[in-house]
Amino acid sequence: MIHDTNPLQFIVDEADNGRRFDALIALRISNCSRSFATALISKGEIRVQGLIKKPGYRVKVGDKIDGRIPPPQAVVFKPEPIDLDIIYEDDHFIILNKQPGLVVHPAPGHYSGTLVNGLLYHYPDLKGFGGDLRPGIVHRLDKDTSGVLIIAKDGVAHQHLARQFKSRKIKKEYLALVHGEVAGETGTISLPVGRHPVDRKRMSTHSAKGRDAETGWRVRERFSKATWLELDLKTGRTHQIRVHLAAIHHSVVGDPVYGKRQGVKKQENEKAASPKIESPLRLMLHAWRIRFSHPVTLQIKSFEAPVPEDMRALADTLRRSTAK
Numbered sequence: 001m002i003h004d005t006n007p008l009q010f011i012v013d014e015a016d017n018g019r020r021f022d023a024l025i026a027l028r029i030s031n032c033s034r035s036f037a038t039a040l041i042s043k044g045e046i047r048v049q050g051l052i053k054k055p056g057y058r059v060k061v062g063d064k065i066d067g068r069i070p071p072p073q074a075v076v077f078k079p080e081p082i083d084l085d086i087i088y089e090d091d092h093f094i095i096l097n098k099q100p101g102l103v104v105h106p107a108p109g110h111y112s113g114t115l116v117n118g119l120l121y122h123y124p125d126l127k128g129f130g131g132d133l134r135p136g137i138v139h140r141l142d143k144d145t146s147g148v149l150i151i152a153k154d155g156v157a158h159q160h161l162a163r164q165f166k167s168r169k170i171k172k173e174y175l176a177l178v179h180g181e182v183a184g185e186t187g188t189i190s191l192p193v194g195r196h197p198v199d200r201k202r203m204s205t206h207s208a209k210g211r212d213a214e215t216g217w218r219v220r221e222r223f224s225k226a227t228w229l230e231l232d233l234k235t236g237r238t239h240q241i242r243v244h245l246a247a248i249h250h251s252v253v254g255d256p257v258y259g260k261r262q263g264v265k266k267q268e269n270e271k272a273a274s275p276k277i278e279s280p281l282r283l284m285l286h287a288w289r290i291r292f293s294h295p296v297t298l299q300i301k302s303f304e305a306p307v308p309e310d311m312r313a314l315a316d317t318l319r320r321s322t323a324k
Contacts (some may be wrong), residue, residue, distance in 0.1 A: 008046060012063040021048065022055035029069065033162060045070060077106055077135075082118030087148065087303055092296055093161070094123075094136070094151040097305040100282045104140040104149070119151060126153065139165055139236070144254075147174070147287025148305040152295075160295035165236065171291040174231040174241060175220065175307060177284035177314060178250040179259070182219060182227040189215045189244040193237040202257060203239040205247045213237045215244045223318035226253065230288070241285060253284040253314070284311055 008029070016024055025037035025046055038055040040046050046067030048057065059065070085097040096115075098104070103114045119126055119135055126135040136151040138161045152158035164170045194207025204210070216232035227250065231241055242258045245251055251259035291302045 007066065007068050009064075009066040012059045012061055012065065014061055016059060017061045018058050020055070021053055021057040021059055024059055024065075034166075040067070040069065077114075077116050077120055078112065079121035079124065080112060080117035081121050082113070082115070084115075084118050084122055087305065089153075092153050092157040092294070094153065095290075095303045096149045096151060098141055098146055098149045098287075100144050100146040100308065100310070103143045105137055115149075123153075126151075138162055141287055142239070142283070142285075144282035145285045145287060146305070146308045146311075148290045148303055149287065150290065150292070157295040161292065164292050168235065169292070171289075172233040172236070172287065173289040174233060175286045175288045175311070176229050176231055176241065176245065177253045177311065177318075178227050178229055178245055179253060180225060180227065180250045181222065182217075182229065182250055184219075186216070186218045189217065189248060191244060191247055193240055193243050203237070203243045205243060211235075211237060213240050213244065215241055221315070221319075222322075223315075224322040226318050228315060242283075254281075255283050255285075281310065284314060286311055 010028065012024070022034055022037045022041055025041065026032050026034045029037070037046075041053065041055045044052045046065065046069075047053065048059065048063050048065055050064075050066070082102075085099065086094060087097050088095040098115065105116045106112070106114050116135055116137065123136075136153060136158070138150050138152050138158060141147060141149055150161060152161055161170075191205040191213060192207065192210030193203050193205060193213040194210035196202040196204040197207060212235065214234035216234060218230045218232075219227060220230045221228040229245075233241065237243075239258070242252055242255055246255070246258035253259070286308060287305060288307075289302065289304045291300065293299070294301050
């Protein structure tokens with residue numbers, strides 16, 4: 001754990017002049033994430049010259065930084081005997097194939113039945129790192145997205161993997177069944193992603209504060225009125241793939257958020273000839289492959305989660321309909 005009963009105190013030197021306050025604290029505290037540093041600063045736990053500053057404050061030479069790192073609140077997540085599909089594990093991390101419908105970590109409305117509850121049952125010694133009390137969680141997948149997920153077993157692995165995600169050194173590939181016939185064989189979607197200007201629970205490519213986002217795509221297989229895509233996630237914005245595909249009018253099949261507003265427009269004379277895509281029970285998006293450097297040995301590691309049964313079944317149905 002990163003909390004320390006000793007006070008944090010130092011003077012900013014020339015090497016750190018102009019650095020963001022939150023970035024400096026994240027560097028100075030062992031296994032501290034940027035978000036945890038931001039929270040400490042915002043709560044006034046760490047100050048500059050005895051004054052509360054914003055996380056984005058640019059420190060200056062001679063600034064006196066002082067504060068104390070409070071111990072984290074006790075984890076109250078309960079262990080639950082949830083089945084986990086383990087692809088690989090060693091002393092430092094676990095690779096899971098997350099099943100669709102499983103929420104990654106507890107949140108309002110989902111305090112039990114989550115991946116974290118299952119991890120605590122199967123790995124009772126697993127802890128949160130860097131101020132994050134969600135045991136081992138380095139990244140996450142949406143509830144209805146299936147596929148490969150990395151879980152850190154120790155602070156060193158957590159910090160190293162988090163840095164790889166932040167610097168975009170981790171290669172992530174997804175599979176998605178989308179509505180419509182995508183033109184071309186490969187392409188790239190480069191559209192900023194941010195909070196929707198009206199519905200704050202959704203993301204949008206028309207946000208006033210959108211962040212750069214890039215998704216590469218390649219056609220895996222074509223069907224009548226649907227396409228199976230392989231996707232290369234260059235950045236990792238919230239709902240990025242779903243938002244990007246909806247923006248080019250090829251929403252992911254089964255997407256209740258970004259698909260229902262867009263829909264699939266059909267002319268009356270096309271309906272009879274088009275295969276009916278039965279509404280699946282979940283989003284047809286799968287985290288297929290992941291490639292990263294081992295946090296200790298630095299060897300390149302690659303893992304793949306097999307295509308889930310429901311996605312294979314829908315693809316088979318579309319394939320048969322297309323062949324008719």
